[in-house]
Amino acid sequence: MTADLSHGPAAASPQEPRSPHESLLQSGSARKAGDRLFKGVSTGAGVVILVVLAGVAFFLFKESLPAFAADPTVFRADATSFLDYVWPLVFGTVYAAILALLMATPLAIAVALFISHYAPRRLATSLGYLTDILAAVPSVVFGLWGLFVVAPLMVPAMRGLEAGAGFLPLFAGPTLASGRTLLVAAMVLAVMILPIITAISREIFLQTPRLHEEAALALGATRWEVIKTAVLPYGRSGMISATMLGLGRALGETMAIALILSPAPGVVSLNTIGAQNSQAIAPNIALVFPESSGLAINGLFATGLVLFAITFVVNYGARRIAARQLSGAS
Amino acid sequence: MSTTLQQQPTSLSLTHGQLSRRVPVAIAVGSVVAALALVLPVAGYNPALIGLAGLVLFTGTTYAASRRVEGRRRAVDRTVTTLVTSAFVLAVIPLVSVIWTVVTLGAERFDAAFFTETMRNVVGEGGGGLHAITGTLVITALAGVISVPVGIMVAIYLVEYGSGRLARSITLFVDVMTGIPSIVAGLFAAGLFAQLGGPGTKNGLAGAVALSVLMVPIVVRASEEMLRLVPNELREAAYGLGVPKWRTITKVVLPTSIAGILTGVTLSVARVIGETAPLLIAVGATDSLNLNPFSDRMQTLPIFAYYSYQQPGFGAGIQASYDRSWTASLVLMLVVMILFALARVLTNVLKPKGLR
């Protein structure tokens, strides 16, 4: 059903009439079947995504529901309601993540600027790889590192903070002797989310239209002024979305916090260097799940559902802002 | 007719008002010395404090000097340059520290025994991580087998076929999947297998399913990007030759983008191979070798590292356990580094010469 190749050299004689081809009405059913099958398989794969996500939501809900109606003391001895049980966990999750974000974001943006605008061109890609390697380190390694290296190192600094700024609830102390505090955990978290924010911001900065930068340069601007007037405004929504992605990561981070923090259940505290630290949802699940059974497990599922909801909202916000950048920026 | 006046030489020489190269160097040296002088008597040899003091002194002095000679704008520019560069140096420090820690502490048990023995019946010293290494390989490979075909086919759907509501929903859901916290993926797998095999079912397949949930969106995004990069002209060339759409995709578009797709796959593997939380929930841990993902718990490197720390035993065994923990971490990091390097090699080797 394809081109008839059985006749001899076509260019032999220009006047020779060429062999008649098969009629075009031959149906080519084999290839139509191939097309239909292939399209069906790839559409099916797309549907699998919908099914999986529905499955995630379904199983989360299914396993969580018993927890909402249960006696809250199953989850924590002094809990008065499910909300009372969940609230400190939510607080711990968000607090740790925000602390990490506050530390990581300015640093990440500065690093991204360094790689995109300050470093020698030849080094730029290698330097980019350097920060990407940070993203390759598994979280359990970060946890162990935080535990064995950062915590002891930070104790004198924390004592200093307690001495100098102890009036702030943030640094009320007394400093935990082992150093395994929320502040250290947040620092390690910051190191973990740094690569994401840096990588995305770096891409955004590199995409600043050359025209804008050259316009500033032509007016005699210094490097910083070019960045201030052309690069940063252009990259603003990109930076915000990068930050929110980093926030999403920090909210879901488990092992590093699980290893570093010794949690006091049910505590809600702003104190970042003391002994009583608010626990976060994910590390709580990791620590408690293996030893739990029955309703306690349902309770953990319920906290997982809450975490999913929080990260969903954050990621959705990040996508919306990124989409606005794509469509609106000009 | 203009009278020619003697032009006054303008003072706008191009090198006017600039700090010479030597000045910042001198200031740097001076700052270090001053920092040492300030900090040593007060807090002893504290490199962090000395560094901080030196930085502050350097920045302040440079600003003042520059302000006098070059003007405010240049001074600000120099200050920002200093800050940005310090930020970079600051960011590199944890990286160096982590790598240094893992390498030095992990070297202790980086021996043949670690790679050939398991923890079965081992208490205290000795033992190894063979069961963890095989477990990691089995579960990750299984996750790859599940995620890669699905991910690539979804990307093909979105790029070559998709239009309309189904495609838009799928894109949205892939986005949502990218944001699922790893522990939630673990909860999903645990819940699914509790449904299938009874409560408390833990096996390698459950872990693979959890990891797939994390891997698929990465593979989809990377593949999608690579497929979109294939110029439409190539598809047109194939259609013009009377090649049906499905063959165009499999024999022209895919081979052209395969380098980028493989890179994306490798990076997705690197990302999930270190995941601990979901495996904790869905797979559990064990001391023995288990190569069957369909029954029973399996050990994996990250969990081995974790439990070796959390449950180190007692007495002399504690340090031995910690040592095993660091070695497991080291092996894990080496695997991830190799995967990263592999991704880079793949990009360079497989990329068709005609495409940039």
Place this chain on the structure above:
Amino acid sequence: MSTESPTAVSTPRISEAAIRNAPNPSLAAQAAQTARTERPTDHHNRIDVEDLDIYYGDFKAVEGVTMTIDPRSVTALIGPSGCGKSTFLRSLNRMHEVIAGARVDGVVKLNGENLYAPGVDPVLVRRRVGMVFQRPNPFPTMSIYENVIAGLRLNGRKIPKADADAMVERSLRGANLWAEVEDRLDRPASGLSGGQQQRLCIARAISMEPDVLLMDEPCSALDPISTLAIEDLIGELKKTYTIVIVTHNMQQASRVSDRTGFFNIAGTGRPGRLVEMDETSVIFSNPAEQATSDYVTGRFG
């Protein structure tokens, strides 16, 4: 319409007058015109288009085209940008259908067979009506050899190596590229210059042994020397294939083609139309329509 001297080259005057009076030459007028001039009458590789409208969704891009394309001749389609000539060209091998929502009203016949009859598979059409594109697009993952027989390989046709080698050589010779690449057939196609790549694409197209070869501005991305090489090639190819070429370059049209069709568009948002089609020499020296004359003398477009 009864007094004229038929020649193989010039259009009878009275037919011209008839055409001038009717804004759209009727089918009958065209058929009559065709009958009067002595042109090859064998039906091989011959295209007949009857009252073709081309739509993208609801938007009518091209309207009411009627033309005959003679076997083994070169027909050039000229006209200002956006007048539908590329769209029309692509409808001759149903390539326009790659864009969703594209459809036609009317008939395109290849050797008497309607390409748009129900049940006709566009993929099969394209194997008989080949196409060369504006920018050379050899497959980057394939060598020169593999590119030439890509049409066969991609369709899963297996032919013995000896036959394949012969076909590759034949096609490359046909494209005037053999001498330059015969000793590096295994090298990637991307190593060739622009002009060579385009000739490679031509070789690839003719290895399918199509009846008709469509060319969509094949030289617009090439330097003048490569352009000349391809124009010479077209002169040789027309001994075997029927060629339809869309070009922006009027000098090229006048150098290369036997007959020329002038497309124009009445205004933005209006469909494109075939305004006039005739022997190339007539179109460029003495066209019947005012619009044609304005275009070829450079007064617009």
